[in-house]
Amino acid sequence: xxxxxxxxxxxxxxxxxxxxxxxxxxxxxxxxxxxxxxxxxxxxxxxxxxxxxxxxxxxxxxxxxxxxxxxxxxxxxxxxxxxxxxxxxxxxxxxxxxxxxxxxxxxxxxxxxxxxxxxxxxxxxxxxxxxxxxxxxxxxxxxxxxxxxxxxxxxxxxxxxxxxxxxxxxxxxxxxxxxxxxxxxxxxxxxxxxxxxxxxxxxxxxxxxxxxxxxxxxxxxxxxxxxxxxxxxxxxxxxxxxxxxxxxxxxxxxxxxxxxxxxxxxxxxxxxxxxxxxxxxxxxxxxxxxxxxxxxxxxxxxxxxxxxxxxxxxxxxxxxxxxxxxxxxxxxxxxxxxxxxxxxxxxxxxxxxxxxxxxxxxxxxxxxx
Amino acid sequence: xxxxxxxxxxxxxxxxxxxxxxxxxxxxxxxxxxxxxxxxxxxxxxxxxxxxxxxxxxxxxxxxxxxxxxxxxxxxxxxxxxxxxxxxxxxxxxxxxxxxxxxxxxxxxxxxxxxxxxxxxxxxxxxxxxxxxxxxxxxxxxxxxxxxxxxxxxxxxxxxxxxxxxxxxxxxxxxxxxxxxxxxxxxxxxxxxxxxxxxxxxxxxxxxxxxxxxxxxxxxxxxxxxxxxxxxxxxxxxxxxxxxxxxxxxxxxxxxxxxxxxxxxxxxxx
Numbered sequence: 001x002x003x004x005x006x007x008x009x010x011x012x013x014x015x016x017x018x019x020x021x022x023x024x025x026x027x028x029x030x031x032x033x034x035x036x037x038x039x040x041x042x043x044x045x046x047x048x049x050x051x052x053x054x055x056x057x058x059x060x061x062x063x064x065x066x067x068x069x070x071x072x073x074x075x076x077x078x079x080x081x082x083x084x085x086x087x088x089x090x091x092x093x094x095x096x097x098x099x100x101x102x103x104x105x106x107x108x109x110x111x112x113x114x115x116x117x118x119x120x121x122x123x124x125x126x127x128x129x130x131x132x133x134x135x136x137x138x139x140x141x142x143x144x145x146x147x148x149x150x151x152x153x154x155x156x157x158x159x160x161x162x163x164x165x166x167x168x169x170x171x172x173x174x175x176x177x178x179x180x181x182x183x184x185x186x187x188x189x190x191x192x193x194x195x196x197x198x199x200x201x202x203x204x205x206x207x208x209x210x211x212x213x214x215x216x217x218x219x220x221x222x223x224x225x226x227x228x229x230x231x232x233x234x235x236x237x238x239x240x241x242x243x244x245x246x247x248x249x250x251x252x253x254x255x256x257x258x259x260x261x262x263x264x265x266x267x268x269x270x271x272x273x274x275x276x277x278x279x280x281x282x283x284x285x286x287x288x289x290x291x292x293x294x295x296x297x298x299x300x301x302x303x304x305x306x307x308x309x310x311x312x313x314x315x316x317x318x319x320x321x322x323x324x325x326x327x328x329x330x331x332x333x334x335x336x337x338x339x340x341x342x343x344x345x346x347x348x349x350x351x352x353x354x355x356x357x358x359x360x361x362x363x364x365x366x367x368x369x
Numbered sequence: 370x371x372x373x374x375x376x377x378x379x380x381x382x383x384x385x386x387x388x389x390x391x392x393x394x395x396x397x398x399x400x401x402x403x404x405x406x407x408x409x410x411x412x413x414x415x416x417x418x419x420x421x422x423x424x425x426x427x428x429x430x431x432x433x434x435x436x437x438x439x440x441x442x443x444x445x446x447x448x449x450x451x452x453x454x455x456x457x458x459x460x461x462x463x464x465x466x467x468x469x470x471x472x473x474x475x476x477x478x479x480x481x482x483x484x485x486x487x488x489x490x491x492x493x494x495x496x497x498x499x500x501x502x503x504x505x506x507x508x509x510x511x512x513x514x515x516x517x518x519x520x521x522x523x524x525x526x527x528x529x530x531x532x533x534x535x536x537x538x539x540x541x542x543x544x545x546x547x548x549x550x551x552x553x554x555x556x557x558x559x560x561x562x563x564x565x566x567x568x569x570x571x572x573x574x575x576x577x578x579x580x581x582x583x584x585x586x587x588x589x590x591x592x593x594x595x596x597x598x599x600x601x602x603x604x605x606x607x608x609x610x611x612x613x614x615x616x617x618x619x620x621x622x623x624x625x626x627x628x629x630x631x632x633x634x635x636x637x638x639x
Contacts, residue, residue: 072542
């Protein structure tokens with residue numbers, strides 16, 4: 001079990017504030033955050049490459065906060081695999097295998113290479129490998145030393161989508177076999193497909209990155225605790241504002257009134273309107289929940305058309321190609337949008353995007369056993 | 370990269386620059402070339418047959434090599450530290466390393482003599498150990514090293530700095546001790562720079578005259594022998610020794626450069 005307790009560091013432009021987190025034995029934890037949130041910094045802290053200003057890291061009950069890098073048994077895979085260019089793939093994999101008789105070492109290297117699907121590359125030099133191959137060699141080299149936790153820094157970011165799927169399935173297999181993994185990325189879909197739990201790192205207005213929400217990916221997706229998290233996990237129509245008597249008034253357009261299903265909702269909060277929950281009615285649709293707006297942007301997508309309508313509030317929605325053609329509108333044209341109250345999902349404050357959420361980091365400490 | 374440059378259009382400006390630059394090359398090559406051309410093969414063969422000359426050349430080459438290898442033991446760790454760590458006074462340390470370049474070599478000889486003479490602390494320590502610096506190979510090695518160390522230091526610092534730090538960290542991360550990382554990652558990857566540094570230091574040490582002559586007239590290093598022959602017999606007698614010495618040094622220089630340059634490792638510097 002990896003326990004991070006109120007870890008803090010300031011280094012150049014980056015600052016991590018009071019990060020607390022527990023990754024259980026055998027868990028696949030994905031730490032999410034936009035670039036610049038200090039994700040890599042956190043991994044380097046855990047690997048011992050940087051000293052923290054405050055806080056403690058324990059691994060399997062042992063305090064490793066000030067243990068030298070080479071004694072931590074924490075495997076860090078860099079974003080760009082740091083393979084040793086003057087050694088062959090086999091020598092790279094064998095690097096951490098010291099003290100074994102050479103016969104055993106060869107067997108182990110062969111075994112790891114086969115498992116990672118790089119058995120044919122053992123005599124190659126790193127310079128001749130593709131990105132995906134290099135990433136696998138780096139993983140094999142890491143697994144050779146049986147790290148107690150595997151730290152992965154955006155391992156998929158430099159791969160094309162086919163290689164990415166291969167590597168994802170490899171990582172899932174490793175995890176199923178019991179490998180504890182802490183993986184950082186900025187891609188929520190990646191997190192969704194791999195993680196048992198996710199944590200969202202957010203750099204606040206003071207430039208300090210904190211853990212904003214921790215939980216299973218589905219739960220975080222369905223119940224984001226802040227507008228930042230909501231947008232980060234992919235929601236488009238996210239508005240902060242105030243609810244009163246069954247209506248929601250967004251801060252950015254107080255004159256717009258969105259009807260809520262829950263008429264008792266009261267006070268500040270956050271509203272998410274799923275793109276699928278908005279209906280687009282051309283010029284003629286009329287109804288109590290109908291607003292008129294202008295078509296601000298159109299972007300083709302694999303599943304149809306993404307459009308943005310400026311109806312006082314910027315609203316994004318997704319239409320099929322036929323549906324969009326049926327509307328017969330062009331950029332700048334007026335069209336009406338209908339937002340049924342059941343599509344307007346209200347999450348009452350307090351949520352962490354409000355300043356001063358001291359208790360928030362405690363949410364980081366293991367919501368899951 | 371190079372081919373693109375080679376295809377750029379030439380302007381008169383380039384020609385002027387090339388002309389001025391060519392003069393520099395001529396300035397270096399003309400005296401050396403003339404010296405070689407003026408020396409007949411008969412003279413060379415005769416000089417080469419003198420045991421004193423052969424011994425001196427061999428002695429100089431070996432002693433300079435010894436000083437490189439001995440001082441590398443201390444210079445490489447310092448170079449690694451300078452390339453890798455930020456510490457208070459780093460600028461001062463690098464300035465100290467350059468000192469031997471900016472002071473006159475005769476002054477360096479005097480300074481060295483001050484601490485190596487038999488009545489000095491070092492001299493007494495050497496006495497107790499059964500040898501002397503003054504008039505001996507050990508002292509000559511010191512004098513050679515003093516003036517030539519900056520060349521090794523500069524190359525080695527450049528070499529270690531060119532090794533991506535994340536490779537060292539990755540090796541540590543795999544459980545290797547810092548010493549093992551230094552020996553198996555940093556040193557091999559910086560090797561070409563270090564080898565260049567060795568060659569430069571060796572060549573510079575071998576050709577040292579000013580500092581060496583204060584420490585030891587005998588055993589006679591070849592630069593001192595050239596000077597002695599010039600003083601005693603004149604240019605005609607000094608020249609063949611110089612030609613021989615320069616030729617042998619050049620051969621070594623070229624062989625080592627070729628050996629060192631052969632293994633090309635594609636280090637990723639990003």
